[in-house]
Amino acid sequence: MDRFRHLEPVVWAVTMLAIAFIGIGRSESSLVAVTTAGILIAAAALVTVPASSGNRFSLALAAATAVPLLIGPIFDFGGAVGAVAVGFLSGWVVLQLFGSAENLVTANSDFLRQSFGAFLFAAAYVVLAQAADVVVGAASANLVGAVGAALVWFGFETVAWALSTYDRVSRRYLIKLAVEDWPVAFSLFAVGALFAYVLPELGWWAPVVALLPYSFAHLAFYRSHSARITYSQTIRSLARIPEVAGLSPDGHSDRTAELAVAVATDLGLNPDEVRMVEYAARLHDIGRITLNELNIIKVGFTDDDIARWGAEIISEAPYLTEVAALVRQQHDPYRRPGERKDPDLPIPSKIIKAASAYDHATSELGFSALEALEVLHRGAAYDYDPDVVEGIRHIVMTR
Amino acid sequence: MQAVKVRLAIAYAALGVTALAVAMVTQDFPPLRDWAPFAVVAFLTVYHAVEVNDHLTASPAAMIFLATAVAFGAGHAALGAAAISAVSPVTKSDIAERRIALSVINWGQTVVAAVMAGFVLEPFFPDGAWSQRDFPLVAVGAMLASMVYHLVNWGLVSFAVRVVYRKREVRPWSRMGSILQSTVVMGFVGGLLGATYHLVPVALPLIFALFGVGYLAFSSLSELREAQEATLRGFIKALEAKDLYTRGHTERVAYFSQLIAERMNYRGTRLERVRWAALIHDVGKLAVPRDLIRKRGPLEDEEYLQLQTHAHVVEDLLAEVEFLRPMVEIASGHHSRFDGGGYGGTGHAHGTAPSQEARILAVADAFDAMTSTRSYRVALSQEFAFQELRSNAGTQFDPEVVEALVQSVVESGERYGSPNLGSEQDARYIAEGKAR
Structure with a gap:
């Protein structure tokens, strides 16, 4: 499959060109109208907005929403599809000419996916609007068509993004993550529809009226995206304090967090829970910062002390109380000999316990991956949760 | 003060009622099906005001009121908008803190303002149909x-x-520029959206929905920003708490830095930057063996070198947080001297003066170090600290910054340090339990 990867853009471009020709040929609208709509989409394609999953949405979607609503409402399928093809094709050419090398690969697949999404939208719109025209009357046909088409598109986008983006992350998790992007998708459709509705009445004021409320939303998405990145960077830096101080092995928190997150997504946890796992795994050794006190070195300490000190430090941050609880329980065993397993022990804590042990074995004790897995297997059902051990085995063996 | 507040509340309420009455006599109430959705939206936006950025914390109430006034059109604008501001005066924090008098005062003033704005709009409306x-x-x-x-x-x-606080605002016009700017923008947007309603009523729910989604994102943003600050502060506090002598040091330095920066006309993002730099300025110390921080008596050369590295460790540690990069630069320069000497961060070339922000942090840090008790001596007096700062101004400290600190501390009426310890020598003797 990978051999043909570089052919993808070529096939895509040829398809677009063909669709553009056929669409415009069958269109009932003028060539000028279709081309103008296409240029609008192309210009919009250059603006992207980040969503919480890491996916980037292009404003072209808003423009592509407006086109079917604008060009000969409902019945000019050829014109709508032609405009979308012209738009994505010219946007893509502009990107090839002016884009930087490292974003071209992702840009290609984003264009591919998003232009298919736009076609799906146009097709679903036409079908649904015509059906609604018969069933509920012409007055609300537009609305039914637009809303239905938006839902079809969003479904396609979430699934396609999840399938095409990450190779080794559970698909179920990625789809859950993608569904959290709905506000961004929604605002793109809303601004497209808004533009289509106001353009005939307002003329040149239409872009102003449509873009004012949208720019508010755009700014909000942009800033919360960077705030989220900043927050996780902050957690990461704080987690490194004991490592910088030489009280904890270098890179341990990073490696543990990476493995813990992979296992958590593999076990089907929700995006919110995975975020908790990440923070707790990063911060699980923060209690070691206390170890540079002379009297503690003299008196000695246990793993449980470190967990307790860490939880004390973390619970000073009001937004991390959950994480503090997870860190507190990071050393609790799955089941003590002769007892039943502890049903209250949270899965994130069990994941952190096993992931940290695995990293300790491979990085500190110099074990190979198989030897480290053997250590976990020997402790399974006592120290470690068998499901978590199985998850780690799965991650490690497919890595 | 309570009695004054109540009297003022009654007066403002009367003003508001009068304004409403005037509007009612001269204008007709807009159709309820037009009015109600606007009222709901206005109420929600006022109730959930969010912070857009450092300059623009006000809720966009003005924009909503203008959009509604324009949407109601000639003959309805003032009454419609005033009636909306009359039903939406409370914010979440008002309810949480039970500020009844304040809410009433707020009510009166927004109603009056809305009526006035509505009448100003009136001559700008077209006579017949809108286009x-x-x-x-x-x-x-x-x-x-x-x-x-x-x-x-x-x-x-x-x-x-x-009237209530018997205090005149110090510089009422100082922020007028930026406020006027956002006022004009809000008016422009509100006017356009209101006018759109006349031509395409369908557009309105879409516009509201877009604002609503933006609002959700902005409120999650401000939650994240709070979480970010609370997390850093919490960690610093927890780590400091392990050391009796530096407990609260960071919080105080942040406070002094803010005092100085405000006096030196820092606003918005610049002010935030100084405050953040102060919050992180000692994070690197966590990497220094604690017994060194607490050591009594002079440090050996090697130990001193070890302590110095903490300025660089801060950089390594926090440079990964993009948002903090400018603050890290400030924080890492806070041990540099005004005349260019001293140890500084990697961004600091030896022999040049550090940035003004770093000089502010240096003075705030030194002031707190002198006025709080350390392992090697008890706290010095405030007067001694001032004197010491002034005598080192021009060499170690920036004279302008020192004066800003002295003035604002004196003006605030707060006192730091011991009441009567006149010299470093005395403080050491007491700390070591020796007689003077």
Whole structure:
């Protein structure tokens, strides 16, 4: 499959060109109208907005929403599809000419996916609007068509993004993550529809009226995206304090967090829970910062002390109380000999316990991956949760 | 003060009622099905005001009021908008803190402002049916009305503050530039959206929905920003708490830095930057063996070198957080001297003066170090600290910054340090339990 990867853009471009020709040929609208709509989409394609999953949405979607609503409402399928093809094709050419090398690969697949999404939208719109025209009357046909088409598109986008983006992350998790992007998708459709509705009445004021409320939303998405990145960077830096101080092995928190997150997504946890796992795994050794006190070195300490000190430090941050609880329980065993397993022990804590042990074995004790897995297997059902051990085995063996 | 507040609340309520009555006599109430959705939206936006950025914390209430006034059109604008501001005066924090008098004062003043703004708008409306040609005139009118709304509001607020707290605002016009800017923008947007409603009523729910989604994102953003700050502060606090002598040091240095920066006319992002730099300025110390921080008596050369590295460790540690990069630069320069000497961060070339922000942090840090008790001596007096700062001004410290600190501490009436310890020598003797 990978051999043909570089052919993808070529096939895509040829398809677009063909669709553009056929669409415009069958269109009932003028060539000028279709081309103008296409240029609008192309210009919009250059603006992207980040969503919480890491996916980037292009404003072209808003423009592509407006086109079917604008060009000969409902019945000019050829014109709508032609405009979308012209738009994505010219946007893509502009990107090839002016884009930087490292974003071209992702840009290609984003264009591919998003232009298919736009076609799906146009097709679903036409079908649904015509059906609604018969069933509920012409007055609300537009609305039914637009809303239905938006839902079809969003479904396609979430699934396609999840399938095409990450190779080794559970698909179920990625789809859950993608569904959290709905506000961004929604605002793109809303601004497209808004533009289509106001353009005939307002003329040149239409872009102003449509873009004012949208720019508010755009700014909000942009800033919360960077705030989220900043927050996780902050957690990461704080987690490194004991490592910088030489009280904890270098890179341990990073490696543990990476493995813990992979296992958590593999076990089907929700995006919110995975975020908790990440923070707790990063911060699980923060209690070691206390170890540079002379009297503690003299008196000695246990793993449980470190967990307790860490939880004390973390619970000073009001937004991390959950994480503090997870860190507190990071050393609790799955089941003590002769007892039943502890049903209250949270899965994130069990994941952190096993992931940290695995990293300790491979990085500190110099074990190979198989030897480290053997250590976990020997402790399974006592120290470690068998499901978590199985998850780690799965991650490690497919890595 | 409570009695004054109640009297003021009654007066403002009377003003508001009068304004409403005037509007009712001269205008007709808009159709309820037009009015109700606007009222709901206005109430929600006022209730959930969010912080857009460091300059623009106000809720966009003015924009909503203008959009509604324009949407109701000639003969309804003032009454419609005033009736909406009459039903949406409370914010979440008002309810949480049970500020009844304040809410009433707020009610009166926004109603009066809305009525005035509505009447200002009136001449800008077209006579007959609306068309896109009316847009520029309406937008101009809405900008004017927005300014009137803001000025009336501001006048009534500052009057209330003067009466209740018997305090005049120090520089009432200092932030006028940026506020006027956002007022004009709000008016422009509100006017356009209101005018759009006349031509395409369908557009309105879409516009509201877009604002609503943006609002959700902004409120999650401000939650994240709070979480970010609370997390850093919490960690610093928890780590400091392990050391008796530096407990609260960071919080105090942040406070002093803010005092100085405010006096030196820092606003918005620049002020935030100084505060953040102060919050992180000692994170690197966590990497220094604690027994060294606490050591009594002079440090050996090697130990001193070890302590110095903490300025660089801060950089390594926090440089990964993009948002903190400018603050890290400030924090890492806080041990550099004004004349260019001293140890500094990697960004600091030896022999050049550090940035003004770093000089502020240096003075705040030194002041707190002198006025708090350390392992090697008890706290010195405030007067001694001032004197020491002044005598080192021009060499170690920036004279302008030192004066800003002295003035604002004196003005605030707060006192730091021991009441009567006149010299470093005395402080050491007491700490070591020796007689003078």
